[in-house]
Amino acid sequence: MKSGKRGPGRPRSFDQERVLEQATQVFWAHGYEGASLTMLQAATGLNPPSIYHAFGSKAGLYSACLDHYVAHVGHHTNAALSREVADRAGLAEFLLDAARQFTDAGRPGGCMISTAALELPPQSDSVARAVATRRDTTLGLLADYFRRAQAAGTLDPAADPRALARYFGAVVQGMSVQARDGATAGELAAVAHVALTAWQAPPG
Amino acid sequence: MKSGKRGPGRPRSFDQERVLEQATQVFWAHGYEGASLTMLQAATGLNPPSIYHAFGSKAGLYSACLDHYVAHVGHHTNAALSREVADRAGLAEFLLDAARQFTDAGRPGGCMISTAALELPPQSDSVARAVATRRDTTLGLLADYFRRAQAAGTLDPAADPRALARYFGAVVQGMSVQARDGATAGELAAVAHVALTAWQAPPG
DNA sequence: TCCTTTTTATAGTGATCGCTATAGAACTGG
DNA sequence: CCAGTTCTATAGCGATCACTATAAAAAGGA
Numbered sequence: 001m002k003s004g005k006r007g008p009g010r011p012r013s014f015d016q017e018r019v020l021e022q023a024t025q026v027f028w029a030h031g032y033e034g035a036s037l038t039m040l041q042a043a044t045g046l047n048p049p050s051i052y053h054a055f056g057s058k059a060g061l062y063s064a065c066l067d068h069y070v071a072h073v074g075h076h077t078n079a080a081l082s083r084e085v086a087d088r089a090g091l092a093e094f095l096l097d098a099a100r101q102f103t104d105a106g107r108p109g110g111c112m113i114s115t116a117a118l119e120l121p122p123q124s125d126s127v128a129r130a131v132a133t134r135r136d137t138t139l140g141l142l143a144d145y146f147r148r149a150q151a152a153g154t155l156d157p158a159a160d161p162r163a164l165a166r167y168f169g170a171v172v173q174g175m176s177v178q179a180r181d182g183a184t185a186g187e188l189a190a191v192a193h194v195a196l197t198a199w200q201a202p203p204g
Numbered sequence: 205m206k207s208g209k210r211g212p213g214r215p216r217s218f219d220q221e222r223v224l225e226q227a228t229q230v231f232w233a234h235g236y237e238g239a240s241l242t243m244l245q246a247a248t249g250l251n252p253p254s255i256y257h258a259f260g261s262k263a264g265l266y267s268a269c270l271d272h273y274v275a276h277v278g279h280h281t282n283a284a285l286s287r288e289v290a291d292r293a294g295l296a297e298f299l300l301d302a303a304r305q306f307t308d309a310g311r312p313g314g315c316m317i318s319t320a321a322l323e324l325p326p327q328s329d330s331v332a333r334a335v336a337t338r339r340d341t342t343l344g345l346l347a348d349y350f351r352r353a354q355a356a357g358t359l360d361p362a363a364d365p366r367a368l369a370r371y372f373g374a375v376v377q378g379m380s381v382q383a384r385d386g387a388t389a390g391e392l393a394a395v396a397h398v399a400l401t402a403w404q405a406p407p408g
Numbered sequence: 409t410c411c412t413t414t415t416t417a418t419a420g421t422g423a424t425c426g427c428t429a430t431a432g433a434a435c436t437g438g
Numbered sequence: 439c440c441a442g443t444t445c446t447a448t449a450g451c452g453a454t455c456a457c458t459a460t461a462a463a464a465a466g467g468a
Contacts, residue, residue, distance in 0.1 A: 031322075031323055033237065033238060034237060034323070110322070114322070114381060115322045117322075117381050117384060117385055118235075118314070118318070118319045118321075118322040118323060118380075118381060118384055119235055119238070119322060119323040132385065135385060160394070163391075163394040163395070163398060164398065166382065166387070166391055166394065166395050167394075167395045167398040167399060169378070169382070170375060170378025170379050170381070170382055170395050170399075171374060171375060171378055171399075172378070173377070173378040173381040173382070174373070174374025174375055174376070174377040174378035174379075174381075175374050175378075176322075177318060177321050177322060177374070177377040177378075177381070178370065178373070178374055178377070180321060180322055181321055181336065181339060183370070187367075187370055190364070190367040190370065190371075191367070191370050191371045191374050194367060194368065194371040194402050195371060195374075195375075195399075195402070197401055197402045197404070198398050198399070198401045198402065200401070
């Protein structure tokens with residue numbers, strides 16, 4: 001469907017993936033409302049009509065950038081939580097990967113989804129609901145991870161998977177805030193290690 | 205200095221504390237950039253010239269609102285960390301108070317300082333530095349708390365006070381994000397209880 | 409009363425916001 | 439070549455942004 005036969009009309013003169021990558025950086029750094037069309041125009045090299053023809057609106061472009069973000073940046077993150085074996089080491093890898101991602105030089109600090117959670121009025125429009133959905137997805141992945149760990153016998157069966165999911169979700173979001181505040185990868189890794197003490201092995 | 209002898213000139217027709225309370229709610233809910241002067245004008249009942257004469261600029265009003273916030277809303281929070289006896293129960297009270305504050309009905313969700321951390325470009329202007337300073341203050345209070353706890357023998361002396369401070373700071377900021385996302389006081393309290401497992405009593 | 413000082417209220421400043429009308433450029437199908 | 443279609447480029451739309459010039463109103467000191 002991508003490079004299939006082109007219909008009539010002038011072909012577009014830009015690479016959609018490249019545009020999404022650059023627009024994502026702008027939204028990531030400045031947030032949805034903080035990113036102006038002038039910034040997006042300068043970063044992507046596109047003119048307003050091209051943007052609006054390709055993505056419909058600023059919100060549409062933002063939504064496409066969210067997809068791009070989870071598909072590329074958040075790829076390893078979700079993969080770490082989706083593996084079959086769910087143990088403490090896997091969760092550690094998930095947290096330490098976040099510590100690295102959040103402080104990656106040359107990219108905006110922190111997590112794009114967590115950052116968006118705070119700047120958008122809750123439950124207002126479609127943009128807010130789009131990011132809320134992605135956060136719920138990660139929360140569900142975490143809860144499933146802990147359920148699998150309990151089934152595998154690596155996590156105390158008395159623990160509450162949903163409470164643990166919410167806890168580690170909060171830790172990651174807190175790490176994102178601190179990354180934005182200038183915390184180093186080492187400092188965030190230390191936070192991750194402390195947080196892992198909440199993983200209680202089954203008794204006996 | 206407050207109700208002292210008034211000099212010449214027309215007396216101001218508004219209560220400064222009342223204005224700060226209402227402006228704080230607007231900044232708290234919408235963030236610094238998201239709060240427009242039109243909103244602030246509607247919430248406070250003041251006209252733009254009155255605002256600018258009393259506070260200098262939008263940034264000046266925001267700074268005054270930050271002071272108002274920590275003096276009123278964050279009062280109990282800092283007080284809990286400043287008590288002489290530093291034990292696990294005191295830290296639990298600090299976290300549970302945050303869980304309650306962040307979900308207080310009739311107020312914007314989450315923490316005003318943490319929320320501002322994500323919407324402002326890091327280390328940009330005076331506004332960003334103002335909120336960064338307040339976050340560092342809380343981080344220092346936490347580290348001192350853990351040092352006192354080690355001195356009192358309620359916390360493992362092998363623990364790193366600064367790492368613990370950063371960790372619990374991250375937890376609180378994560379709770380703030382989730383409160384903004386619609387988490388209930390009970391859910392945040394559960395997060396707090398899980399987080400407290402990182403408090404390791406001294407061996408023996 | 410009149411002058412000075414301070415705070416109000418009205419109205420509007422230039423700049424920027426997201427977005428679009430219009431027209432020209434670049435392609436396919438005939 | 440000529441339609442038909444789709445994208446690009448320039449320019450500008452109304453609305454809103456933070457902010458302010460101007461002047462009237464309300465106080466004290468003379």
